[in-house]
Amino acid sequence: MKSSAKILFIAVAALIPSVAATAQTQINPKVGVNFSGVEAKLQDITAETRVGWNAGVDLRMGDKALYLQPGLHYYNFTARLVEGVEHPDDIAFSDETTIQALKAPLNIGLRLTGDNGLIGIQARGGVTPTYILGVDEKNGIDFNKEDLNSFTWGANVGVGVNFLFLTADLNYEIGLDDFFANAEGGNNVLSLSVGIKF
Template sequence: MKTMKQSAKLLLALLAVILFSLPSMAQVRVNPKVGVNFSGVNAQLQDITADARVGWNAGIDLRVGDGFLFFNPGAHYYSYTARLIKNVEKPDDVKFQDETTIQNIKLPVNLGIRLTGDNGLLGLHVKGGVVPTMVTGVKEKQDFAFNKDDLNTFTLGANVGAGIDFLIFTLDANYEIGLNDFFKDAEGRNNMLTVSMGLKF
C-alpha cells in the first residue's frame, strides 16, 4: 500500500513539473472536456459479485507541439457505477442487489499523431500511451461489505484513441486496456471505453 501511494504521489509530482514547464517548451493547446465511460470489469469478492458499468468523467488534456507529433498529457476525474449482487447460497436466501459509485483520478500520458492540420476547420488525430489510475473513493452501501479497501489503489492501463476537431470543439473516443487487476483479492482488469466532448484553446 505504501509503495502504491508513493508511486501515485511521484506521478502527480512529475505531471505538475511537466505542466509548469510546458509553456516555455513549445506551443500548448488546452483541451477541457467532459464525457461518459463504459467499463467492462466484473469480479467475485467472497459472497458479492461486483460489476462495473457506465459513468461520467471530466478533466483536461494538453496538446504540446505544433508538428506532426504532439505530446498529450492530462488529468481527469472519473466516476462510474458498479452493480453489487449478494450471491444466494440457499433457495430461501434473499438476493440483494444495489449500485455504488467508484471514483478515480486518471493521469493519461499519450503521444499523438495529427492526420490533418491543427488550425483549420477540421482536424483529425490518433494517440496512444499509458494511463496511471488512482482510486480515491467508493460509496459504501449498508447491505454490502464492499469499500475502497477491496480495490487496488494504483493501477495502470494502455490507452489508444482517436479524435476530431471542428473549429474550437473536440470529440474524442479512447479505449483503455487494464494491465493489472482492478480488485485486490480477485481477478478482473478494468477495460474502459470513454467518449468525451470538449473545447480547444
Template structure:
C-alpha cells in the same frame, strides 16, 4: 529514494510543458464525457461489476509538429453493480467508484494543423489513482477491495471541428483492479470539449 525520482520526473515534465506554453506551443482541451467500465469481481458472498459513469478533465497538446505530447488529468466516476447472496436470496444495489486518471499519451495529427477539421490519433499509458468508494450497508464492498493504483494503456481519436473536439477512446487494464480478483478494468469512453 523512489519518491525523489518521481518528484524529479514530475518537475521535468512541468518544466517542459511550461516552456512550450510560454512559447505558444500548448493547446488546452477541457472535456466531459461518458465511460463504460467492464470489470467483474466475485467472492463467496457477493459479486461486483463495472457499469456506466462520467468523467471531466482536460488534456494538453504540447508541441507544434504533427507528433506531440498529450498529458491530461481527469476525475472519473462510474457505477458498480453490487449483488449480494444470502440464503439463496439475491440483493442488488449500486455504488460509485471515483478515480483520478492521469493519461500520458503521444498524439499524431493526421491532417493539416490549424484547419477547420483536424483528426488526431493518440495512445499511451494511464496511471489511475483511487479516490474513493461509496460504501453500502449489507454489501461486502468498500475502498479496501479496490487497488489504490492501477495502470492502463489507451488508444483513441480526437476529431476537432473549429473550436470543438470530439473524443473516442479505449483503455485496456494492465494491472489488477480489485485486490482479491485478477480481473482488469477495461474502459470505453466518449467525450466532447473545447480547444484553446
C-alpha cells in the same frame, strides 16, 4: 501505492499547470461518459462496473505532426453489487455504488490532417496511471475502497476530431493490473468525451 509510481503520478499531474502557458501548447478541457468492463466475485458479492462519467483536461504540447498529450481526469464509475447469488442474473439482492478515480494519461499524438483547418483528426496512444480516490459505501454491503487496488496502470489508444474549437474524442483503455484487490481482471474502459480547445 508504490513510492516510484506515486512520484510519477504526481509528476504527470504537476506537469499540466506548469506547461499550460507555453506558446505551443493547446488546452483541451472536456467532459464525457465511460463504459467499464470488469466483473469480480468478492466473497459473497459479485461486483460489476458499468456506465460512468468523466471530466478533465488534456494538453497538446507541440505544433508538429507528433505531439505530447498529458492529461488529468476525474472518473466516476457506477458499480453494480449483487449479493448472495452464484450468477448475477439470478438476483437475490442488488445495489449500486460509485467509484471515484483520478487518471493521468500520458500520450503521444499524431495529427493526421493538420490542426488549423475547419476539421482536424488526431490519433494517440500511451499509458494511463489510475489512482482510486474513494468508494461510496452502502449500508449492509461489505464493499469499500480496500476491495480495490489503489493504483493501477492502463494502456490506451484513441482518436479525436476537431471542428473549429470543438473536440470529440473516443478512447479505449486496457487495464494492465487487476482492478480488484482480491480478484483477477483489469478494468477496460471505453470513453467518449466532448470539449473545447484554445
